[in-house]
Amino acid sequence: MYFTTNDIQARRDRLAARWDQVLLSDEAVLVHSGKPIGRPGGLDQTYTFLPHPAYFWLTGRRREEEVVLYSRNTGWQEFQKIPPPEQAVWEGEKVDLLVNEPGQTLEQLTGYLQAQGFKTLYQLGQSEQAVTGKAFELRTLLDQTRRVKDAAEVRLIRELAGIAAKGYAVIEKTVAPGITEREIQVAYESEIYRQGAHTVPYDSIVGAGTNSAILHALPTLKKVGPQELVLVDAGADIYDYCVDITRTYVSGTPDSRQKALYQLVLDVQLQCMALTKAGAWWRDIHGRAATLFTQGLLELGILKGSMDSLVEKEVVSLFFPHGLGHLVGLRVRDTGHEENLSPKAYFGARLRVDLQLEPGHLITVEPGLYFIKALLDDPARIAPFKDNIDFNELAHWKNIGGVRIEDNVLVTETGNENLTEAVYKAASL
Numbered sequence: 001m002y003f004t005t006n007d008i009q010a011r012r013d014r015l016a017a018r019w020d021q022v023l024l025s026d027e028a029v030l031v032h033s034g035k036p037i038g039r040p041g042g043l044d045q046t047y048t049f050l051p052h053p054a055y056f057w058l059t060g061r062r063r064e065e066e067v068v069l070y071s072r073n074t075g076w077q078e079f080q081k082i083p084p085p086e087q088a089v090w091e092g093e094k095v096d097l098l099v100n101e102p103g104q105t106l107e108q109l110t111g112y113l114q115a116q117g118f119k120t121l122y123q124l125g126q127s128e129q130a131v132t133g134k135a136f137e138l139r140t141l142l143d144q145t146r147r148v149k150d151a152a153e154v155r156l157i158r159e160l161a162g163i164a165a166k167g168y169a170v171i172e173k174t175v176a177p178g179i180t181e182r183e184i185q186v187a188y189e190s191e192i193y194r195q196g197a198h199t200v201p202y203d204s205i206v207g208a209g210t211n212s213a214i215l216h217a218l219p220t221l222k223k224v225g226p227q228e229l230v231l232v233d234a235g236a237d238i239y240d241y242c243v244d245i246t247r248t249y250v251s252g253t254p255d256s257r258q259k260a261l262y263q264l265v266l267d268v269q270l271q272c273m274a275l276t277k278a279g280a281w282w283r284d285i286h287g288r289a290a291t292l293f294t295q296g297l298l299e300l301g302i303l304k305g306s307m308d309s310l311v312e313k314e315v316v317s318l319f320f321p322h323g324l325g326h327l328v329g330l331r332v333r334d335t336g337h338e339e340n341l342s343p344k345a346y347f348g349a350r351l352r353v354d355l356q357l358e359p360g361h362l363i364t365v366e367p368g369l370y371f372i373k374a375l376l377d378d379p380a381r382i383a384p385f386k387d388n389i390d391f392n393e394l395a396h397w398k399n400i401g402g403v404r405i406e407d408n409v410l411v412t413e414t415g416n417e418n419l420t421e422a423v424y425k426a427a428s429l
Ligand code: GLY
Pocket: 202, 233, 244, 366, 406
């Protein structure tokens, strides 16, 4: 049992304390679990149903078209669906309730709302349309509350990290010249399923050689060469909770550039993880990574000019074009959207979250450096930086690919804890 009734009650208490500050006594919030999404042209086929994370977090229930209601006068009220009898015929007795509390049936919801005479209903969850005004404020409070992970969630994420660690241990033995990217994916995924993962939280990323510079490279039948970087970004998922991990390997003996690139990314990752603490602004830690990478690329002779001008021109975005990380835990992109509706670019990268860290936040720290053909061969992208790049030196690096290293760091009261520490990470190539 991953979550108990007490865990769920504690979450509801935390949220109610915040909602009570803005809700009037004749207002209610309805959080929906959502509906399955039909596959276009797929007749009765739907995509796998995932309950809205807010609903799942508040109820421990995973059934479609359910509602949990909150108002100051009524407290929490559940409206649950009775599965149609034919469901058991097609799907068996689904174990889709982690926490089973007696609720009212969904059919009783309309009558209940009328009897209570609420003046305003705020609809959240998968059935929500554009959420604006006070509904937006309530959703932001909900997201801010649930992004602080509780002990039961952290336990589950630790379990997932253990599962992923076993998968990565298999990769360690599998990466070798001649193996395909697809075989690496299959080796990893078969191990995590064997160890209890329900699914993968996103399509596993495997890129060998130049493909390691494709940020979300999907594995192909390309064979790993004799001396290539191999980047694997793969997670594990149980009931929508997940880890999001990246490791980079080399097939055979690394050359000096592969070693230097790996070392630089690892150093930056370790420094940024050390900065991932309560009170820190995420944009500042991203900025630190971007500055350290600029310095490193200058020392490697790929960039030229003064540090001040390189930093000011944000040339690093050619080689580090993404943000340093994102909140993770319940889904691979956990909350953080509300406070970042128009993402700002820092050092040329738009950040997925732009917030100040608090104890309980779980965030990926995933710096990477890449030699991306789509950027480096684009005259328009290169033009502003013509004087800042040593093109003779760059030519030696262009086919090397990329390195990313990603862990999931829990911010604590006293510092932080790397929950994916168990996944082996080489100290050097
Ligand atoms: N796994 C994709 C990412 O790290 O964002």
